[in-house]
Amino acid sequence: SEATKQIDVRPMPKVKANGRNVCIGEVSQFTGTNLTPQVPVKDWAWEMGDASIVRGKDISYRYTAGGKYTVRLHAISNDGCVAVPSDLPVEVVALQLDAGRDTIIARDQPLQLNAVAQGSNLRFVWSPVTGLDDPYSASPKAFLQKDQTYHVTVTSPEGCMGEGVVRVKVYEGPEFYVPTAFTPNHDGHNDQFRVIAAGVPQIDFFRIWNRWGQEMYRTSTLPAVWDGTLNGKPAEADTYVWMVQGVDYKGRRFSRKGTVTLIR
Numbered sequence: 434s435e436a437t438k439q440i441d442v443r444p445m446p447k448v449k450a451n452g453r454n455v456c457i458g459e460v461s462q463f464t465g466t467n468l469t470p471q472v473p474v475k476d477w478a479w480e481m482g483d484a485s486i487v488r489g490k491d492i493s494y495r496y497t498a499g500g501k502y503t504v505r506l507h508a509i510s511n512d513g514c515v516a517v518p519s520d521l522p523v524e525v526v527a528l529q530l531d532a533g534r535d536t537i538i539a540r541d542q543p544l545q546l547n548a549v550a551q552g553s554n555l556r557f558v559w560s561p562v563t564g565l566d567d568p569y570s571a572s573p574k575a576f577l578q579k580d581q582t583y584h585v586t587v588t589s590p591e592g593c594m595g596e597g598v599v600r601v602k603v604y605e606g607p608e609f610y611v612p613t614a615f616t617p618n619h620d621g622h623n624d625q626f627r628v629i630a631a632g633v634p635q636i637d638f639f640r641i642w643n644r645w646g647q648e649m650y651r652t653s654t655l656p657a658v659w660d661g662t663l664n665g666k667p668a669e670a671d672t673y674v675w676m677v678q679g680v681d682y683k684g685r686r687f688s689r690k691g692t693v694t695l696i697r
Contacts, residue, residue, distance in 0.1 A: 443510070502522070533599050577601060583601070607687075612627075
């Protein structure tokens with residue numbers, strides 16, 4: 434026996450996803466293009482790359498986190514034919530600029546600034562240009578005679594912008610600057626006894642003893658800060674002996690010693 438059946442073959446649509454990179458917080462615009470106008474499309478759907486699905490031909494979407502996403506466009510024709518998905522890589526730019534920490538240096542000590550941001554082909558601008566060897570570098574060197582506050586701006590090719598601030602305190606030095614008294618009463622003023630190590634990138638030790646020779650505090654790293662406690666308990670109001678030794682940025686090792694009064 435024989436049987437004959439007529440099969441109706443319908444064309445499959447071809448589509449393309451369109452969009453662009455955006456800055457974090459901005460609304461992303463995506464448009465779908467039907468490359469086969471003779472094949473009408475009735476349903477459009479977007480996979481946003483973050484587990485979200487949005488329906489429609491042209492959509493707006495706001496990402497909650499920066500990063501790189503692969504957006505996928507799906508389409509179905511009026512006849513129920515499914516198009517091959519169109520993938521579109523997009524980036525949500527979150528620069529997350531880190532301008533660096535505020536710092537202390539000695540006069541004429543070279544200071545290496547270093548601004549870090551996420552992204553490629555970024556443009557950095559430092560201002561003012563006072564003491565800088567290259568204000569358009571992410572990592573310029575500064576040579577200062579007095580205190581300075583630097584502002585740094587970073588701009589991505591998409592026009593995203595980030596700003597940061599670095600404050601530089603300049604002392605005569607290299608030298609250790611140590612106060613003669615402090616009041617650890619948690620009022621926000623002079624609560625800690627600290628060494629200001631101008632022009633000294635590393636220390637060998639910073640030690641504190643009471644009048645009977647008992648060691649109250651010891652550290653070999655900066656910042657060197659004592660909060661006025663011993664084993665977690667407040668130390669008595671008294672006069673204490675301290676000593677600090679380190680190596681300055683020229684390679685010279687030197688030390689200083691003295692006394693500090695703890696006031697309660």
